[in-house]
Amino acid sequence: MTNKNLFAVTLIAADRPGIVAAVSKIFFENSFNIEDSSSTLLQGFFSAIFIVSKEGVDTDDVKKMFMPLEKTMNIDIHVQEMSEAGVRPVGEHFIISVYGSDKPGIVNKVAEYLANKEINILDLQTKVAGSEKSPIYLMVLEVVIDPKMMGTGWDDDLKKISRDMGTDVNIRQIETYEF
Amino acid sequence: MAVREVLVYPDPRLKEMAEDVTEIDDYVRKVIADLTDTMEASGHSTGIAATQIGENIRVVVADASKNAKCENHHGRLVLINPEIIKWEGMISFREGCMSVPDYTGNVNRAKKILLRYHDENFEQKVIEAEDFEAVLLQHETDHLEGTLFLDRVISKRTDLFRRKKFK
Numbered sequence: 001m002t003n004k005n006l007f008a009v010t011l012i013a014a015d016r017p018g019i020v021a022a023v024s025k026i027f028f029e030n031s032f033n034i035e036d037s038s039s040t041l042l043q044g045f046f047s048a049i050f051i052v053s054k055e056g057v058d059t060d061d062v063k064k065m066f067m068p069l070e071k072t073m074n075i076d077i078h079v080q081e082m083s084e085a086g087v088r089p090v091g092e093h094f095i096i097s098v099y100g101s102d103k104p105g106i107v108n109k110v111a112e113y114l115a116n117k118e119i120n121i122l123d124l125q126t127k128v129a130g131s132e133k134s135p136i137y138l139m140v141l142e143v144v145i146d147p148k149m150m151g152t153g154w155d156d157d158l159k160k161i162s163r164d165m166g167t168d169v170n171i172r173q174i175e176t177y178e179f
Numbered sequence: 180m181a182v183r184e185v186l187v188y189p190d191p192r193l194k195e196m197a198e199d200v201t202e203i204d205d206y207v208r209k210v211i212a213d214l215t216d217t218m219e220a221s222g223h224s225t226g227i228a229a230t231q232i233g234e235n236i237r238v239v240v241a242d243a244s245k246n247a248k249c250e251n252h253h254g255r256l257v258l259i260n261p262e263i264i265k266w267e268g269m270i271s272f273r274e275g276c277m278s279v280p281d282y283t284g285n286v287n288r289a290k291k292i293l294l295r296y297h298d299e300n301f302e303q304k305v306i307e308a309e310d311f312e313a314v315l316l317q318h319e320t321d322h323l324e325g326t327l328f329l330d331r332v333i334s335k336r337t338d339l340f341r342r343k344k345f346k
Contacts, residue, residue, distance in 0.1 A: 093273075174273050175272060176272075176273040176274070176275060177246070177274060177275065177311070177315075178223065178275035178276060178283075179225060179226055179275070179315055179319065179328075
């Protein structure tokens with residue numbers, strides 16, 4: 001059995017320069033590997049998830065390492081030990097864009113349909129754009145379609161859902177080539 | 180004639196600028212043969228640059244017809260001193276590379292290119308390539324400049340949600 005433990009370190013903080021530098025300094029000085037990470041600015045809040053690994057430490061040890069930073073930079077940091085990862089979905093990748101005037105339920109209707117069909121979402125981003133008077137809602141998803149789902153009309157179903165909501169939808173396949 | 184080892188990043192030779200070929204000699208012929216054998220041996224590969232086998236000359240072997248989905252192509256090409264002289268349109272692909280295993284990234288490329296090169300007999304030719312073949316040839320000629328697709332990856336997030344600034 002390996003002692004290499006995986007932790008998810010997540011933080012959301014009012015944006016300012018130096019957040020990544022401060023967090024990564026703690027990882028570096030304590031010999032963590034950053035295995036995977038994703039960060040972006042959401043409504044003025046810098047939101048980050050780091051999946052890190054280190055041998056022979058537990059969640060409390062990791063939390064302690066971040067305590068000084070939580071005080072000095074006033075950032076809430078959440079540490080969680082990761083259990084076994086899920087199965088990596090295999091199939092064709094598609095980008096689905098759904099957009100239109102802002103109304104409740106756009107994300108939910110699309111996500112519920114995908115869930116019922118057991119379609120895996122790899123990436124999801126939403127934004128409200130446009131003017132305050134007429135906001136536009138944008139949702140962009142990357143999904144993986146199982147080979148046996150191909151040609152079963154899932155894309156037509158999504159187009160119908162979008163039409164019923166009064167939004168526009170665009171579905172396109174992502175072609176990946178190794179050269 | 181041999182199947183050669185494909186260099187994998189961070190091998191520094193992948194970041195070198197390849198040198199122009201001035202004549203077709205035995206060395207150049209051997210590189211062409213080795214590139215062909217190495218490309219064929221990898222099965223799915225549709226192109227390979229001399230840089231990828233550690234030979235620092237401007238030679239590429241490519242065969243877009245190996246991609247069953249590719250309709251417009253010139254079959255197997257031996258490109259010596261290839262140079263893109265015209266770019267048109269834009270196409271988005273998710274690329275991977277034998278020299279950068281286990282990573283793919285979104286890259287924007289020209290949809291149509293005009294490529295000038297010398298063939299195996301050192302005769303100058305110009306071809307127009309489109310879509311998949313155009314992307315393939317841009318990817319391979321990039322190798323000769325020490326450029327990997329990693330140098331051209333665009334972030335999905337900024338790509339999708341970048342705000343245009345109007346004056």
